[in-house]
Amino acid sequence: MSATPAQKIEMIPISSITVINARSRNRKQFREIIDNIGQIGLKRPITVARRMTSEGPCYDLVCGQGRIEAFIALGQAEVPALVVNARTEDCYIASLVENCARRKLRAVDLLNDIAGMNRRGHSVPKIARMTGLTSEYIYAIISLIEKGEERLLKAVDCGQIPFSIALEIAGAQDHEIQSALQTAYESNLLRGRKLIQAKRIVEMRRLRGKGLKVYDSRARPMSSEAILKAFEADTTKKKMLIKRANAAKSRLAFIIAALRTLLLDSRLKPILEEEGLTTVPEVLARKL
Incomplete structure (x- = not known):
């Protein structure tokens, strides 16, 4: 994008911003964005392009739609912004590039970044303030990562197992795990579907280990022999049916x-x- 970079952050009225390339978003994730900004503030300003009109300056949004909508939900009238000089076409391209370039990180990767903050010298209370998470949750994440417990870490992040139970399982011998699950059941921490999920996770951990295998999702070119083999296998399956x-x-x-x-x-x-x-x-x- 050919644009003059912004030199400083300005507070601009939200009512003067036009979202030129709007997109829908997951309601649950958006609620989390609102809560996070409400707790710890905006980590990164939005980017806009200034337009001069007879009524004064107005702005085209380059990136930051979610942050603007969160500010509106929080009742704010102004938002911090980096203001650049760019044509409308360049704003469209930059907005499209931002959406396409947005990485879909695994939850485990994001939690590993939290442990990385601790390794770089940030204390647990400071990380909690920066991320909006509780200190107990941060301690649990760091402990599970240090023990290589990616499977339990994912279960904690998905809300399938309380972090206190995950820590007990991580520190227990095989014969002690059932006792930990029984204690969780009696304490009403794991009941019904969650207890079944916890047992399944424990069994998968026993069979396949603590870590999660990462498979390469990039498509590999298929040879003619592979296509023929897949077709024959499918034909055989249908004949059996x-x-x-x-x-x-x-x-x-x-x-x-x-x-x-x-x-x-x-x-x-x-x-x-x-x-x-x-x-x-x-x-x-x-x-x-």
Whole structure:
């Protein structure tokens, strides 16, 4: 983008900003953005391009739509902004590039960054103030990362296991883990679906280890042999499904024919009536 870089941050009225490339966003994530800005403030100003009109200056948004919407939700009238001189077309391109370049980081990667802040000398209370998280949560994250417990770390971040239970599991021997889960159940920390999820996570940890494997999601070119092999495997699978369906159809036809013959037997009717078996399911009755 060909633009003159901003030299300072200015407070500008939100009402004078036009969002030229608006996009929708996840409501839950947006609520988290609002809460975070409300607790610890704005970490990075928005970027706008100034336009002069007869009524005074107005601004086209280059990047920071979520931050503006969060400020509006928090009842603010002004927002900190870096003001650049750029054409409208350049603003569109810059906004598009920002959206395309936004990295989709794993939760584990973000939590590793928190542990990295601690390694760089930031204290736990300071990290808590900077991130809006509790000190207890930060301590748990650092402890789990130091022990290589990525699987438990992900479960804590997803809310599947309380961090206190994750720390107990991380520090327990295999034979002590069931006792930790039982204690969590009795303390009402894990009940119902969460208890089932916790048991599944513990079992996966036992079978596959503490870490999470990262698979390369980039598409690999397929050779003609690989395509042919995949096609043959799919064809074989469909043939097996057809074979099983035909076998089931034949068995059902035999059962219906046998029942039809039995119900025509006059000696069977008194026995059925004596046993109280005088009705037949409607779906089956239509076939007889």
